[in-house]
Amino acid sequence: MKASVRKNFILLILATLITFVFLAPNLWMLFGSFKSQNAMFALPPVWIPDFTYIKNFTIMLSESYMYLINSIIVTICSTIVSLIFSLPTAFGLTFFKFKGRYFLADWILSTRMLPPVAAAVPLFILFKYLNLLDSLFALIIVYTAFNIPFAVWVSASFFKKIPIDLIEASRIEGASWFHIFLKIAIPLSKGGIATVAIFVFIFSWNELLIALFFTVSESRTFPIFISAQVSQAQIIWGNVAAATVIQSIPPILLTIFLQKNIVSGLTLGAVKN
Amino acid sequence: MISEKIQKLLFILPTCLFLLVISIFPFLYSVYLSLFQAKLTKMHKKFFIGWENYYVLLFEDDVFPTAIKNTFVIAFSSITIEIILGFIMAKIFFEIRHLKFSNTLRTITIMPIMLTPLCVGLVFLYILNPTLGIFSYILDTVFGIEPFAYLGESLPAKISVIAINSWQWTPFMMILLLAGLMTVPNEQYEAAKIDGANWFHVMTKIEIPSILSFVLLGVVLRLIECIRLFDIIYITTRGGPGISTEVMAFFTYRTEFRSFQVGSGSASAVIILIISLIVTTIAVTLLRRVEKNEGLS
Amino acid sequence: MLRKILLTFSLFLLPMNSLLAVDWGKELGDHSGVDLKVQSIMDPYIDAVKEISPQFESATGASVTVEGFGYDGLHEKQIVACSQNDGSYDVLFIDGIWIGEFVEADCIEPVEDIWTAEGTDKSVIAWDDYIPSFAGQAIWDDKKMCLPFGGYWHMLHYRTDLFEAEGLQPPKTFDDVMAAAKLFKDNPKYPELEGGYAMNMARGSAAGQQYYEWIYSAGAQPWESNYPGSPDAYADQRGLYNSPESVAFIEWMQEMVNYMPPGVEQYAWDERAKAFTQGKVAMINNWSVRTPLFNDPEISKVKGKFDVALFPHAEGAESVPPVGGWIACVNKHSKNQEAAWDYLKWFASPEIHREWVLMGAPPSRHSAMNDPQINAEQPWTPVLYESSLRAWQELRPRHALTFELIETLGIEVNKALTGESSAQDAMDTANKKIDRLLKSEGYID
Structure with a gap:
């Protein structure tokens, strides 16, 4: 018995060390965000900053709050629109028996895997003709398109858990597919849908490449603002650290909510809990 | 009441149309554009040159072939590291799964996965500052190693990119393999114990075979991510020094949006597309098979 | 005391046309309600631009926003936007060596055309007061495209x-x-x-x-x-x-x-x-x-x-x-071209240029290079002046x-x-x- 206690103790220490490896870099940046530029790069390092020093945040936010707002708008809208498109499709692919449904599902999935960089210029030209360059609308459309395949597959994996008898019983009672979708499938998959929504939210929130192509001034997102700070002029590290911290908050918080379903989501529903 | 058929169409058709316009059209248009000499800032003056862009990219220039090579070197090294470390970590967390704190520790460990890649790049750019960064300081004071430009010399830069990439994604492999380990039936462990099998035997004969499909899934999904690797490169090395960390996605971005050579850039996009399609076909087949078996669980 | 005498004395030696105070009230239009957007590199001079622009605001009623970018990012944003007929920014500060690309992409309303049409007073532009190695950077296809303002050597x-x-x-x-x-x-x-x-x-x-x-x-x-x-x-x-x-x-x-x-x-x-x-x-x-x-x-x-x-x-x-440096251009697709032009000729004029230099910006005109106060505050100016005269405009x-x-x-x-x-x-x-x-x-x- 004693041996196993010791073993557990050693393993727990190891696990803590591992956790530290994956936590420390972020923590260092978080500490950095409360330091002046000089303290950020002081040698020997300033280990614990003065957490009342919030100048970096106030300066950075006063310069960039509009980009933060853009990011929030784009992220929320594309999450909602993605769900509006994907949930019915996922439902259909799960419950409608029609020829070619596997093929269709595979086709949808494969669009998820194509690299966005290959679509950027054609979309740029398309939006130019539609006069939608540098608009939040264009970003929402593109993020939605890139998120739909993911949302369809993962939602489908949750819909599959609904007992098929339940669906068939309603069909026999004469309920329309719309009714079944809204009144049975959605309420029964609430948890799953939340998972999908969180993932889509984070994907949109994190996106950089497409925004680099499509935004000029008005519609710049927060990641674009951050990356602009690091171009070859002068890096104002206080700003960068504060912005990085703010940009990281939603993914970190949401990961806590995802916990249970994170494997399932990251593997497009292939791994069940 | 709307007919059954129309109802069903309404469920599925909008998504398909949407994807056709936003996802399929662009890929086809890229193929078209790749046959032209075209500059984004004067599109009306583009002219047809056939396969020239492909020829130059693949046979005349050394940058794009290097970018392909680098992409795969980075992908394979990162994924290998992720699998080995991920497995070790999964084992540790598997063993302590019943203990207090293990959940909290695991949650903190997996946070990098969802972190904005841009931020991951920035965090390491800050840490790896050659003269004033914390990494140099620790290396110098603890190990007495002279600081050098981790991102400024060819091999170190490549290693740094691989390390940053692995840092972000090892936790993914860990939870994936952890899920795999959970599927090993307890009886097998018991049986092994009775047979007096050592840990190596348990690992090679029981654990690895049962998590193999999880590993395969992880490899394929990570490969797809690695082909698009962009953000970290964009922030930390910008493909340098020289072309030692040039990767396909960054090269394409650079050609299309800094030099505005969208003809040549589209050609490189199409080549990435073809490579992706191959990996994607494998991935989709795999996922479909898994899905038909009601998931890995 | 000696310094003061010297200073007063040397003022007389300066080319008169460049220091004659311009009647800005007459020269500049009323641009109340215009929000003029200036796109600039985030070089050290940008603070001085922000500092001096309120003078233009009070003279014309326009409001001026100056936005700074890094070098590569600025080039990318500017050229992509204006080649797609975007007029988000009215005034584009561009690197002199980008001129060919910007002209090709049809981004620039040539200043020479504007001032010919307007009949602007030559002393406001004071082109001959620019140092040739730098002024040449604003000329393309034998036409003066933009106004030079921030010459670097x-x-x-x-x-x-x-x-x-x-x-x-x-x-x-x-x-x-x-x-x-x-x-x-x-x-x-x-x-x-x-x-x-x-x-x-x-x-x-x-x-x-x-x-x-x-x-x-x-x-x-x-x-x-x-x-x-x-x-x-x-x-x-x-x-x-x-x-x-x-x-x-x-x-x-x-x-x-x-x-x-x-x-x-x-x-x-x-x-x-x-x-x-x-x-x-x-x-x-x-x-x-x-x-x-x-x-x-x-x-x-x-x-x-x-x-x-x-x-x-x-x-x-x-x-x-x-030699290098930044030239100010009117975005061809700007909806506020008149205000943009007024801002340009005001900002690049010898008088305002001198004030701007005294805020810590780089001197780019003969008059500024010879200005005693600038020489006193930026003691390296004689070497700079010699460098500027030896420079070769087609460097890059x-x-x-x-x-x-x-x-x-x-x-x-x-x-x-x-x-x-x-x-x-x-x-x-x-x-x-x-x-x-x-x-x-x-x-x-």
Whole structure:
């Protein structure tokens, strides 16, 4: 018995060390965000900053709050629109028996895997003709398109858990597919849908490449603002650290909510809990 | 009441149309554009040159072939590291799964996965500052190693990119393999114990075979991510020094949006597309098979 | 007292037309309600632009927003936006060498057309007051496209305290530079130094620009018809990047790397300046725009401990100080072109230019270079003035392929400097790629 206690103790220490490896870099940046530029790069390092020093945040936010707002708008809208498109499709692919449904599902999935960089210029030209360059609308459309395949597959994996008898019983009672979708499938998959929504939210929130192509001034997102700070002029590290911290908050918080379903989501529903 | 058929169409058709316009059209248009000499800032003056862009990219220039090579070197090294470390970590967390704190520790460990890649790049750019960064300081004071430009010399830069990439994604492999380990039936462990099998035997004969499909899934999904690797490169090395960390996605971005050579850039996009399609076909087949078996669980 | 007399006296010596106060009330229109947006590089002068713009606001009723970007980001954003007929920004501050590309993309409303149509007073523009090596950067297709305002020239910056301690003269030739750099590198007497010298060696624009900055003073030339004083620099653009002189220069840089701080292969403008202000190197070559910062105690540890000298040259070659800098253009797609033009002619005028320079910005006109107050506040001005008169305006190509060409070159130069390839191989590749690039657009046959 004693041996196993010791073993557990050693393993727990190891696990803590591992956790530290994956936590420390972020923590260092978080500490950095409360330091002046000089303290950020002081040698020997300033280990614990003065957490009342919030100048970096106030300066950075006063310069960039509009980009933060853009990011929030784009992220929320594309999450909602993605769900509006994907949930019915996922439902259909799960419950409608029609020829070619596997093929269709595979086709949808494969669009998820194509690299966005290959679509950027054609979309740029398309939006130019539609006069939608540098608009939040264009970003929402593109993020939605890139998120739909993911949302369809993962939602489908949750819909599959609904007992098929339940669906068939309603069909026999004469309920329309719309009714079944809204009144049975959605309420029964609430948890799953939340998972999908969180993932889509984070994907949109994190996106950089497409925004680099499509935004000029008005519609710049927060990641674009951050990356602009690091171009070859002068890096104002206080700003960068504060912005990085703010940009990281939603993914970190949401990961806590995802916990249970994170494997399932990251593997497009292939791994069940 | 709307007919059954129309109802069903309404469920599925909008998504398909949407994807056709936003996802399929662009890929086809890229193929078209790749046959032209075209500059984004004067599109009306583009002219047809056939396969020239492909020829130059693949046979005349050394940058794009290097970018392909680098992409795969980075992908394979990162994924290998992720699998080995991920497995070790999964084992540790598997063993302590019943203990207090293990959940909290695991949650903190997996946070990098969802972190904005841009931020991951920035965090390491800050840490790896050659003269004033914390990494140099620790290396110098603890190990007495002279600081050098981790991102400024060819091999170190490549290693740094691989390390940053692995840092972000090892936790993914860990939870994936952890899920795999959970599927090993307890009886097998018991049986092994009775047979007096050592840990190596348990690992090679029981654990690895049962998590193999999880590993395969992880490899394929990570490969797809690695082909698009962009953000970290964009922030930390910008493909340098020289072309030692040039990767396909960054090269394409650079050609299309800094030099505005969208003809040549589209050609490189199409080549990435073809490579992706191959990996994607494998991935989709795999996922479909898994899905038909009601998931890995 | 003597100083005051001298000052008063020298005021009379200045070209009168440039200092006659302009009646701005008459010259500028009423632009109430216009929100004028200016897109600029985030160079040190930007604070002065923000500081001086309220004067224009109160004179015209317009409000002025100045937005700053990094070098590569600025180029990308500006050219993409305006080539797609975007008018989000009314005034574009562009690097002089981008002019060909911007004209090709149809981004610029030529200022010469505007002032001809308007019949603007010549003394407001005062074109002849611009230093020719810089003014030339705003001319393309024989037309004055934009108004020059922020001219930069390269000077050698060196630490007087260190040079005095070693009894050294400021370096004049490449050999002097290398000898001094070697002396200071890893010298136990100066433990705070990390290297003797620092250059821009980062891949891409930084290293590519660096090549052009040095190549003429190295006694070489980048392409057939480009040499200081060439009557038509673009007549024959076949590359000479792999000429023996050019390769020898790269080899010289490769040796110089040994006397530079660790990590110099990643240095761009900011890192180079920072190495100097943090007292980590004894010498740098640098654009004049940052020189005032080196005297700012908030960011510099070398205030009062440095001086400037003419750009060094190889034995048997002449010093050709690099010229560069920023010109202000009216966005062709702007909806506020009148306000934009008013802002331009006001901002670039000798009077406002002088005020702007006194806020810490770089002098770019003869009148500013000769101004006693500017000379007093920026004591390096005489060397700067001499540099500006020796500079060669076609230092770097200015046609539509410039950005791509410099980046291509910068990758190869960086490869040579990091030891990824030999100087000869790198420059052979560079020459081949640049020739192919120029051929693809018909610049050479």
